[in-house]
Amino acid sequence: MTKTPSSASPSLYEDKRIISMPVRYLINIVAIAVFMLIGNLIISEGIINRTYTTILLQVGVYIILAVSLNISTGYLGQLPLGHAGFMAVGAYVGALAWKAMPHGLGYMIIGLIVAGIAAGIVGIIIGIPALRLRGDYLAILTLGFGEIIRIIIINLPDITGGTPGLLNIPKYSNFNVIFIFVILTCYIIHTMMKSRHGRAILSIRENEIAAEACGINTTYYKVMAFSVSAALAGVAGCLYGGLQGSLFPSAFGFMDSINILVMVVLGGMGSMIGSVLAASVLTALPAMLQFLASYRMVIYSVLLILVMIFKPSGLMGTYDFSLTGLIEKAIIKIRGGSKNNAKEGQANE
Amino acid sequence: MSKNQKQPVKLVPIPSPNIIPERDVDMSPILEISHLGIDFGGLTAVEDLNMAIGRTEIAGLIGPNGAGKTTVFNLITKVYQPTRGTIMLDGRDTAGLNTIQINKLGIARTFQNIRLFKDLTVLDNVLIGLHNEMDYHLAEAILRLPSYWRAERIARERALELLSIFDMQDLANVKAGSLPYGAQRRLEIVRALGTNPSLLLLDEPAAGMNPSETSELMENIQKIRDTFKIAIMLIEHDMNLVMGICEGICVLNYGKVIAKGTPEEIQANPEVIEAYLGKKKEAN
Ligand SMILES: Nc1ncnc2c1ncn2[C@@H]1O[C@H](COP(=O)(O)OP(=O)(O)OP(=O)(O)O)[C@@H](O)[C@H]1O
Numbered sequence: 001m002t003k004t005p006s007s008a009s010p011s012l013y014e015d016k017r018i019i020s021m022p023v024r025y026l027i028n029i030v031a032i033a034v035f036m037l038i039g040n041l042i043i044s045e046g047i048i049n050r051t052y053t054t055i056l057l058q059v060g061v062y063i064i065l066a067v068s069l070n071i072s073t074g075y076l077g078q079l080p081l082g083h084a085g086f087m088a089v090g091a092y093v094g095a096l097a098w099k100a101m102p103h104g105l106g107y108m109i110i111g112l113i114v115a116g117i118a119a120g121i122v123g124i125i126i127g128i129p130a131l132r133l134r135g136d137y138l139a140i141l142t143l144g145f146g147e148i149i150r151i152i153i154i155n156l157p158d159i160t161g162g163t164p165g166l167l168n169i170p171k172y173s174n175f176n177v178i179f180i181f182v183i184l185t186c187y188i189i190h191t192m193m194k195s196r197h198g199r200a201i202l203s204i205r206e207n208e209i210a211a212e213a214c215g216i217n218t219t220y221y222k223v224m225a226f227s228v229s230a231a232l233a234g235v236a237g238c239l240y241g242g243l244q245g246s247l248f249p250s251a252f253g254f255m256d257s258i259n260i261l262v263m264v265v266l267g268g269m270g271s272m273i274g275s276v277l278a279a280s281v282l283t284a285l286p287a288m289l290q291f292l293a294s295y296r297m298v299i300y301s302v303l304l305i306l307v308m309i310f311k312p313s314g315l316m317g318t319y320d321f322s323l324t325g326l327i328e329k330a331i332i333k334i335r336g337g338s339k340n341n342a343k344e345g346q347a348n349e
Numbered sequence: 350m351s352k353n354q355k356q357p358v359k360l361v362p363i364p365s366p367n368i369i370p371e372r373d374v375d376m377s378p379i380l381e382i383s384h385l386g387i388d389f390g391g392l393t394a395v396e397d398l399n400m401a402i403g404r405t406e407i408a409g410l411i412g413p414n415g416a417g418k419t420t421v422f423n424l425i426t427k428v429y430q431p432t433r434g435t436i437m438l439d440g441r442d443t444a445g446l447n448t449i450q451i452n453k454l455g456i457a458r459t460f461q462n463i464r465l466f467k468d469l470t471v472l473d474n475v476l477i478g479l480h481n482e483m484d485y486h487l488a489e490a491i492l493r494l495p496s497y498w499r500a501e502r503i504a505r506e507r508a509l510e511l512l513s514i515f516d517m518q519d520l521a522n523v524k525a526g527s528l529p530y531g532a533q534r535r536l537e538i539v540r541a542l543g544t545n546p547s548l549l550l551l552d553e554p555a556a557g558m559n560p561s562e563t564s565e566l567m568e569n570i571q572k573i574r575d576t577f578k579i580a581i582m583l584i585e586h587d588m589n590l591v592m593g594i595c596e597g598i599c600v601l602n603y604g605k606v607i608a609k610g611t612p613e614e615i616q617a618n619p620e621v622i623e624a625y626l627g628k629k630k631e632a633n
């Protein structure tokens with residue numbers, strides 16, 4: 001319908017990517033494969049013992065929890081306080097599905113998908129009333145939801161095992177399974193945020209009124225971001241069940257939600273690598289230094305206060321890690337002057 | 350917000366329409382406002398506003414501070430639902446619609462107090478404006494299907510093209526919040542153009558700009574109208590700009606229209622002079 005001036009020179013933006021897309025994927029896939037191989041070697045060669053292996057796997061689960069919560073807090077700019085609730089939904093639904101099905105790789109994946117879908121649907125149910133309103137309704141509603149889920153689990157002993165716990169869950173969550181789901185989660189979030197949907201989510205955080213004036217259906221995208229966040233928490237919960245072999249409602253309390261939130265805030269809201277690092281450190285440290293366990297909350301508070309004073313945007317701010325981006329920077333540095341000449345040559349053509 | 354009451358489309362005679370440019374006369378106006386009014390509690394911010402805007406008209410809305418100009422924009426874009434009156438867009442009654450639907454129907458706007466996505470890049474700001482121009486699904490984005498790459502490439506090229514109107518394409522990767530004031534106002538216009546409007550509402554686009562930036566803006570507003578063949582309605586206190594590029598002007602004072610006409614007629618209108626001079630006297 002409309003015409004635009006033809007004087008455009010869309011050069012600057014394209015020039016930043018000097019590694020072509022297929023090569024970027026290849027580099028990342030190789031890096032992931034190397035990581036996975038190293039992990040397997042470390043475990044099979046007995047370089048780290050059973051306790052440390054378990055801690056490593058827990059780190060994986062908490063990375064998924066932190067990066068998924070980061071969608072709601074960092075990217076969407078809301079403050080949900082019930083992430084452990086969605087984790088619980090996924091954990092119990094997934095564990096019950098696993099127990100009901102025969103053993104096998106396919107059934108394991110089905111269980112994880114069912115767990116994610118269940119938590120995602122609960123996310124939609126909570127999100128629609130809470131997110132239609134502006135303001136802090138989401139914090140209050142999710143806070144209540146987290147507690148309600150726990151009480152429901154306690155009061156349905158025939159299904160969930162109640163307080164004594166749900167036992168004999170198939171222990172599917174080995175290093176490879178958790179590693180692949182960590183990568184998958186990060187990939188899904190990364191590609192989502194690099195799409196029009198991700199930008200719509202960011203625009204709501206930045207300025208909701210302007211987002212609406214740009215024709216963005218803010219309620220839809222809020223609920224979408226929130227339910228994707230919940231669904232991934234559900235998957236993490238399911239992996240958690242497969243790691244522990246048993247589930248107890250006490251593992252999904254308010255403090256557990258806060259625990260995940262602390263990871264996101266410390267790492268830097270809106271930074272995936274920040275969430276990954278903070279989740280790793282805050283899961284591994286207390287587990288390794290058992291004597292610190294009882295002081296955990298004190299240490300968290302001090303850490304949070306220090307970060308708020310010295311780096312309010314979190315340790316990594318909104319920085320996004322990119323392996324290929326780093327390689328590109330290095331190449332540009334090495335090639336330096338010769339590249340500029342090439343650019344001028346192109347412009348003259 | 351009021352419920353979606355479907356009112357029958359009615360043709361309202363327009364008591365004294367703006368001057369619709371010669372080239373637009375045989376076409377129906379893009380926007381027709383009749384008997385529009387809104388009350389905030391006891392305060393009537395806009396009262397019995399009637400105006401029509403031609404399809405390729407540049408219209409001005411002026412008046413002293415607090416006259417209700419921004420409120421008119423907020424009524425047109427459904428930030429507020431009107432207490433009285435109707436707004437017809439392209440012959441269609443807009444009663445019961447919301448801001449998002451209004452934008453999709455072809456009205457885009459800028460804000461008096463700039464509302465950019467400050468922590469995002471200039472390019473991302475424009476791409477968000479282009480959101481509804483892309484149609485790939487979330488699954489296509491996650492699986493990175495060809496449809497995703499194609500839509501993103503086209504949108505990026507389009508965004509850079511739009512930025513080039515104001516010669517801003519080289520700022521594509523700069524954070525919007527770190528731009529100078531004038532550039533932020535220009536970026537808001539570019540972002541609004543991204544939504545492919547047929548009517549563009551500019552709320553004080555020259556505020557905070559120096560004289561040379563303002564005269565460049567005047568040229569660019571005309572250029573935008575000429576290239577995109579759209580209607581533009583602007584609120585502005587800079588009389589050089591208003592008298593220089595507007596074809597029809599509507600003057601508001603205390604929510605009421607006190608004059609309508611061509612720049613020449615407005616400049617000669619004693620009531621307008623009084624509204625402005627009277628205001629000046631108060632200020633002194
Ligand atoms: N949401 C609101 N609630 C109550 N009063 C309001 C609201 N919005 C605007 N008003 C009042 O309506 C009147 C018109 O305001 P408006 O912002 O439209 O003025 P304006 O013509 O844009 O002025 P300026 O040139 O200063 O931007 C003012 O008296 C203002 O206080």
Ligand SMILES: [Mg+2]
Pocket residue numbers: 418419420461
């Ligand atoms: Mg105003």
